[in-house]
Amino acid sequence: MTGTGERQNLVQFGEEQGWRCHGHERADVYLRGTVRIRVIWQGDEQISGASLFHDEMYESYTRDLAIVRAWFKR
Template sequence: MADATERQSLAEITAERGWSRRVSDRVDIYLRGPARVRVIWQGDEAISGGSRYHDDGMEQYTRDLATVKGWLTH
């Protein structure tokens, strides 16, 4: 079995924490209650950017994968 990619690992971690995930090509959208996180990927190991929303209002944007992981795991 091949090693998991960053994208696969993030999907597994978020599923354990109650996030649902929708995938559309390079974009993963994570939903939990009024929170939504949109991640745009460059391949499966790096992101172009991520946005965090609450009640459809954008709160934050980052290009740092560690920041996105923080949003989704805390």
């Protein structure tokens, strides 16, 4: 992924917390164990939304980047 700004910062933050990131076009998918976070971006600075899944079961949705960062710390 060649993103810069907030998107690249989130990738780096996720990797520091032990998450693997797979990015494609507007979406980044973060994986760690049985937990998955999917982030949809509007450009490289703002998210459209993000979803949290445990064992492939939908758990939560947010449009707040601070909440996504909190999910990484779980």
